[in-house]
Amino acid sequence: MPVISVAIQKGGSGKTTTAINLAAALQRTGKKILLIDADPQANLSQSLGIEDEPEHNLYTEIRKEMDGDAAEIRNAIRIIHDGLSVVPSSIELAGAEMELFRVYGREQVLSSMIQPIVNDYDFIFVDCPHAIGLLTVNALTASDYVLIPLQGEFLPFKGVKSFMHHFELIRKKLNKKLDLLGLVLTKFDERKTMNGKIREELIALYGDKVFQTVIRTNIQLAKAQEAGKDIFNFDRSAHGASDYEQLAAEFLEKL
Numbered sequence: 001m002p003v004i005s006v007a008i009q010k011g012g013s014g015k016t017t018t019a020i021n022l023a024a025a026l027q028r029t030g031k032k033i034l035l036i037d038a039d040p041q042a043n044l045s046q047s048l049g050i051e052d053e054p055e056h057n058l059y060t061e062i063r064k065e066m067d068g069d070a071a072e073i074r075n076a077i078r079i080i081h082d083g084l085s086v087v088p089s090s091i092e093l094a095g096a097e098m099e100l101f102r103v104y105g106r107e108q109v110l111s112s113m114i115q116p117i118v119n120d121y122d123f124i125f126v127d128c129p130h131a132i133g134l135l136t137v138n139a140l141t142a143s144d145y146v147l148i149p150l151q152g153e154f155l156p157f158k159g160v161k162s163f164m165h166h167f168e169l170i171r172k173k174l175n176k177k178l179d180l181l182g183l184v185l186t187k188f189d190e191r192k193t194m195n196g197k198i199r200e201e202l203i204a205l206y207g208d209k210v211f212q213t214v215i216r217t218n219i220q221l222a223k224a225q226e227a228g229k230d231i232f233n234f235d236r237s238a239h240g241a242s243d244y245e246q247l248a249a250e251f252l253e254k255l
């Protein structure tokens with residue numbers, strides 16, 4: 001039921017990796033998950049082995065909704081395996097940023113599209129693009145929670161502060177139920193003093209919203225993505241797998 005946007009305006013933060021592997025870890029505990037790829041770069045779709053431009057995708061359904069025809073998001077759902085499905089992206093989604101601009105209720109398009117299916121899943125994750133444009137605003141307007149992955153470096157830390165400003169505005173103006181689920185540090189290396197320092201500063205600012213679990217740097221996570229698989233189907237013994245398993249346990253506790 002809950003819809004969770006995985007968002008932050010910085011590329012390379014680990015949004016897509018977190019969306020895929022947190023979803024896969026939850027699926028392994030028996031949950032039914034839908035991933036929505038709202039990034040025109042389609043990294044999530046490709047990382048789950050969807051290489052082609054699917055005939056039905058998030059863009060084709062947004063297009064229908066914009067034209068005033070009823071979108072049928074069910075048509076765009078691809079089952080990856082039992083309990084894990086995805087609504088793939090398409091490069092055309094890049095144009096939707098502009099096209100949505102001319103539409104009445106432009107911030108609520110995704111929200112109304114997913115209403116018919118929200119109860120079909122235990123969790124729906126929306127993987128957001130690297131900008132706070134209309135696609136991210138649509139994702140946040142459709143969500144109950146936002147999950148923010150970030151690297152423990154200075155610039156991402158500053159990026160969080162600016163993201164939180166948009167989060168507050170969206171909560172005030174568009175979606176009162178939106179809540180911060182938490183911040184999770186990715187590509188973490190405990191030998192890097194900066195990583196630990198940023199973690200402490202985040203805890204000072206956001207308290208228990210900072211996940212205790214950190215996702216360590218693990219090359220297998222990148223290789224799994226290249227291979228079109230989640231980490232559990234790629235290398236079950238990698239510490240990326242145990243980190244995302246632990247994140248899933250903490251995620252379930254928080255909810």
Ligand SMILES: Nc1ncnc2c1ncn2[C@@H]1O[C@H](COP(=O)(O)OP(=O)(O)O)[C@@H](O)[C@H]1O
Nearest residue numbers: 011012013014015016017187216217218221222
């Ligand atoms: N914990 C990690 N260890 C090593 N590489 C990672 C890790 N998390 C993500 N990556 C890699 O870093 C790159 C950016 O991650 P990604 O999840 O695509 O970020 P975003 O979606 O925020 O742009 C990808 O190549 C991904 O495979």
Ligand SMILES: [Mg+2]
Nearest residue numbers: 015016039043
């Ligand atoms: Mg991404």
